[in-house]
Amino acid sequence: MISQLTITAPRQGLHEISDQVAAVVSESALQAGLCTVFIKHTSASLIVQENADPSAVRDLEQWLNRLVVEHDPLFTHTSEGADDMPSHIKTALTATSVAVPIINGQLALGSWQGIFLWEHRHARVPRTVIVHIGE
Amino acid sequence: MISQLTITAPRQGLHEISDQVAAVVSESALQAGLCTVFIKHTSASLIVQENADPSAVRDLEQWLNRLVVEHDPLFTHTSEGADDMPSHIKTALTATSVAVPIINGQLALGSWQGIFLWEHRHARVPRTVIVHIGE
Amino acid sequence: MISQLTITAPRQGLHEISDQVAAVVSESALQAGLCTVFIKHTSASLIVQENADPSAVRDLEQWLNRLVVEHDPLFTHTSEGADDMPSHIKTALTATSVAVPIINGQLALGSWQGIFLWEHRHARVPRTVIVHIGE
Numbered sequence: 001m002i003s004q005l006t007i008t009a010p011r012q013g014l015h016e017i018s019d020q021v022a023a024v025v026s027e028s029a030l031q032a033g034l035c036t037v038f039i040k041h042t043s044a045s046l047i048v049q050e051n052a053d054p055s056a057v058r059d060l061e062q063w064l065n066r067l068v069v070e071h072d073p074l075f076t077h078t079s080e081g082a083d084d085m086p087s088h089i090k091t092a093l094t095a096t097s098v099a100v101p102i103i104n105g106q107l108a109l110g111s112w113q114g115i116f117l118w119e120h121r122h123a124r125v126p127r128t129v130i131v132h133i134g135e
Numbered sequence: 136m137i138s139q140l141t142i143t144a145p146r147q148g149l150h151e152i153s154d155q156v157a158a159v160v161s162e163s164a165l166q167a168g169l170c171t172v173f174i175k176h177t178s179a180s181l182i183v184q185e186n187a188d189p190s191a192v193r194d195l196e197q198w199l200n201r202l203v204v205e206h207d208p209l210f211t212h213t214s215e216g217a218d219d220m221p222s223h224i225k226t227a228l229t230a231t232s233v234a235v236p237i238i239n240g241q242l243a244l245g246s247w248q249g250i251f252l253w254e255h256r257h258a259r260v261p262r263t264v265i266v267h268i269g270e
Numbered sequence: 271m272i273s274q275l276t277i278t279a280p281r282q283g284l285h286e287i288s289d290q291v292a293a294v295v296s297e298s299a300l301q302a303g304l305c306t307v308f309i310k311h312t313s314a315s316l317i318v319q320e321n322a323d324p325s326a327v328r329d330l331e332q333w334l335n336r337l338v339v340e341h342d343p344l345f346t347h348t349s350e351g352a353d354d355m356p357s358h359i360k361t362a363l364t365a366t367s368v369a370v371p372i373i374n375g376q377l378a379l380g381s382w383q384g385i386f387l388w389e390h391r392h393a394r395v396p397r398t399v400i401v402h403i404g405e
Contacts, residue, residue, distance in 0.1 A: 002302050002371055032137050034171055034267045036304055036369050040380030042320040048231040050177040050223055055212035059220050060227055062209050067202075067337075074332050077325035085329050088320055092330055096318040096383075097369040099171050099232040101137055101265045108265055110175030113231075130371045130378055132304045134269055134404055167272050169306055169402045183366040185312040185358055190347035194355050195362055197344050202337075234306050234367040236272055236400045243400055245310030248366075269404055 001028045001133040008126045009119035012083075014049065014057040017129065018114045021100075022107055024131040031105045033135045037115060038097040040128040043087030044119050045094040051114030064090055087120035094118060102133070136163045136268040143261045144254035147218075149184065149192040152264065153249045156235075157242055159266040166240045168270045172250060173232040175263040178222030179254050180229040186249030199225055222255035229253060237268070271298045271403040278396045279389035282353075284319065284327040287399065288384045291370075292377055294401040301375045303405045307385060308367040310398040313357030314389050315364040321384030334360055357390035364388060372403070 003024045009015035017037075025035055039046050050056040068089045070082040077085045098115060101108040109115070117127060138159040144150035152172075160170055174181050185191040203224045205217040212220045233250060236243040244250070252262060273294040279285035287307075295305055309316050320326040338359045340352040347355045368385060371378040379385070387397060 002373060034269055036371070038369065038371050038378070040378065040383065042318065042326075042380070042383055047227055048177070049227060053212060053214075056177075056220065056223050059210050059212045060223055063203075063207070063224050064227075066209065068333075072333070074336065075329050077323060077329045079323075085326065088326050088330055089333050092317055092319065092334075093228055093363055095230065095365065099173060099234065099267075099369065101171070101173050101267045103137060103265070108173070108175065110177070110263070113175065113177055128380070130373070132369075132371045134304055169404055182362055183312070184362060188347060188349075191312075191355065191358050194345050194347045195358055198338075198342070198359050199362075201344065228363055230365065234308065234369065234402075236306070236308050236402045238272060238400075243308070243310065245312070245398070248310065248312055 003131045005129045006126050007117055007129055008124055009117055012119055012122050013061045014116040014118050016051055016114045017117050021115050021131055025102055025107055028133040030102055030133055033102045034099055035102055035107060036097055036099045036132045038130045042091050043121050044127050045091040046098045047094050047116050047118050048098055048113050049116055050112045052112040083122050090120045138266045140264045141261050142252055142264055143259050144252055147254055147257050148196045149251040149253050151186055151249045152252050156250050156266055160237055160242055163268040165237055165268055168237045169234055170237050170242060171232055171234045171267045173265045177226050178256050179262050180226040181233045182229050182251050182253050183233055183248050184251055185247045187247040218257050225255045273401045275399045276396050277387055277399055278394055279387055282389055282392050283331045284386040284388050286321055286384045287387050291385050291401055295372055295377055298403040300372055300403055303372045304369055305372055305377060306367055306369045306402045308400045312361050313391050314397050315361040316368045317364050317386050317388050318368055318383050319386055320382045322382040353392050360390045
């Protein structure tokens, strides 16, 4: 089963989408299997991270923003904005797809794990996310 | 088929788990398919790396420890210890799940590839790893 | 269905392999499912990135070459050449496998997404890439 979601993160940074993915798993009625989430973009990515304390994802965002800076003199790919090339690099360092097992009809995430869309651009962009459910 | 493993790495760093994963593949008796390994934590991760010369993974650990330092003044998420926030970042830069094809009933790893659990905390923590075997 | 490809990148850097992967998907005749690509090496990796403007992948390569330098005094694993340990690190920071959904018998890549083999060594090395197609 394959389902397509359109998600617009409210701002640059990590935006949890566990509920939307869980709804697709629920709809599939599959008891055991694998859920693979894929994002059809190269300036936003996916990641499984801590969803308990918001300071964890905030620090993660700040840390990566310091490692991958805008206006790096090394960049030549600048026509799409100062945040475009950093977005591609951040996507390369994180993931375009994440896989989570399904056990007892539910995503087998750890107690403090959530699935996040990581929006790397400043603008609000609708992102297409595909959820594949397989046995 | 889904199997759950509990693995405690002896220390911070890469700890090979290829044998435990291969045992699940063997038990499944599947000749061709895909093995996906998932870790239910955000302060330990999974990675496929060289398992021939121990100096390779040691250098990799040292390099990442230099890139992601403890006591970074940027961190606000510090209540769970100085090694907690670096653990989340290291997990983000590596992977929460890895997929390896199954050919002739065995993990189709390269000659020098191994599957590793990368423990990012200093304490010895039992980690839950889920192995999904699909056609 | 599992297919094995041998690919030799013309030089260090990102080398698009979308067409070779799409050919395997086509051959499978599967209309909906998941395509997982795996590389049997630890000094080359896989990545989904922008394939429209070549300057994007060039900047990405340059950025990572600056982050992970050869002849780092930290390295002890140097017997296989100055580009070997950086290759392992770059592989750890990117991916050994990528998954792309199959919709309407085709890879559901975004408009500007391509699948790339990222060769991290300077020498031209034949690389084994496995394509798994599952429902």
